[in-house]
Amino acid sequence: MTPDSLKREAAARALDFVRPGMRLGLGTGSTAKHFVALLGERVRAGLDVIGVSTSEATRADAEAAGIRLSTLEETPVLDLTVDGADEIAPDLSAIKGGGGALLREKIVASASASMIVIADESKWVETLGRFPLPVEVVPFGLAPTRIAVEAAAAAAGCPGPAELRRTREGHAFVTDGGHFILDLALGRIPQPRVLAERLAAVPGVVEHGLFIGLVRTAIIAGASGLRVENA
């Protein structure tokens, strides 16, 4: 079993939660990409759903798969969002944004009655923080925002450096919303809620990748099978 085949298994299990007529949030990343492809197969076989994508990349995948798309303006209330994650803890708090789509992912998840996270078992952690926490910031005032973000992390009990995310070519990575991302290397986040509150209070921070109280169900695929965890 490769990590990719585990991701596909988790994505396939998530299809069991999809009902005809649902308004679906479509996540971003390699695991969510499997879900979109598998959902497309069902749609082409006659399933009637409508999707709202969390990134331009997912919009392109969903269109190619034949999934009818809407926007949050036309469809502001969704039934279910299915998305990947970078880390998931036993209370189903999660870190997202490794693919840079955290802002739209959080808006779409918050507009959904329910959120399912799909992942291979490498994403399951006892405590969040091994994966650097993405923080989306406006380009204006990047230097003071970075200092304030690092201070917020230290005050929340998890000091660590905030690195500007760059492309392979060395340019600043720009999100679909035109923002930058600071990746906060914290190692361990002892109090995610405290950190979330402190980061949200920093001027210049648009959103952070801590998803707390949003995930209803996690589908985790491992070598020994699939696990479905509920909050």
Ligand SMILES: O=C(CO)[C@H](O)[C@H](O)COP(=O)(O)O
């Ligand atoms: O948050 C995300 C994108 O912003 C992704 O869901 C997360 O990075 C997991 O990606 P993958 O499924 O490729 O491991």
